[in-house]
Amino acid sequence: MIAETVCSAVAAAGLGIAAITAYRKRFLAAARIAAYALVPLGLVMTGAVEWVADTAFSPVAWAGFGVLGVAWGLLATTRAVERRRRGGTRKERKAAARTAQPDAVAPGVSAPSLGQGSRPASRPAATPRETAADDFSDIEAILKKHGI
Template identity: 75%
Template sequence: MPDRPALEDRMIAETVCSAVSAAGLGIAAVTAYRRRFLSAVRIAAYALIPVGLVMTGVVEWLADTAFSPVAWAGFGVLGVSWVLFMTTRAVERRRGGTRKERKEARAAARRDAVAPAASEPSLGPGSGAAARPAPRPAEKSGGDDDFSDIEAILKKHGI
């Protein structure tokens, strides 16, 4: 007769896994209440794993898995967990990464942004008036009337 875990051992394992899952789902609910839905779904996915493993009968894998409806329901729960993981990853990719990465990108964009009337030191060395040649007065010639509009536009934009 194969060694099967005692009923008490199985019950303790199932109770611990159920408690861990319940706590995880509670944390997911609090996270969702704070409007961090992607994180809440990911936490819920992690929280479902222990229950799914208990339901699959990992402890008695060889004996009960093939014919146990509870085990197949556990596989279904694990499948739901996997779908939740993949959904959150797809949404993150569409948004441009994790929350931390988006925060770093916004901070980098703020550092690189320069006000239109910023002083020369804030622009960095070599990017001020010394780096640009002084504008030359436009020479007026009789046949260049076609280019006067273009010159005015370029002057307006500081080119």
């Protein structure tokens, strides 16, 4: 009874604030305030407030919440222990399986080295000044081509 009265008073106050806001020509804000103000009134009319009030003051309901909490705690604990035994979460195990490399065909053989033989030795290395001059000559050629 008290909860319904409080919700109805909150709805009435909210509608009054919405009317003042609409008087100030802020219609969008007034409509939003009115919508929020009508929520408690709708909850009273549907009986949800009575159900919540009965649940809040019921020792059986609180015992039920306690049982649900114990069940959740047991589930969380068993999942954590299971994860620890397996060595990580399912995602972690899948990622480890993907990155695991298969055994080599000949484990005693070393990988080939990439030494100086892979780079062509026909052209000597250019000095930094020659490289800069080549870059500018290309740019000059492009500018001349476009008439600049």
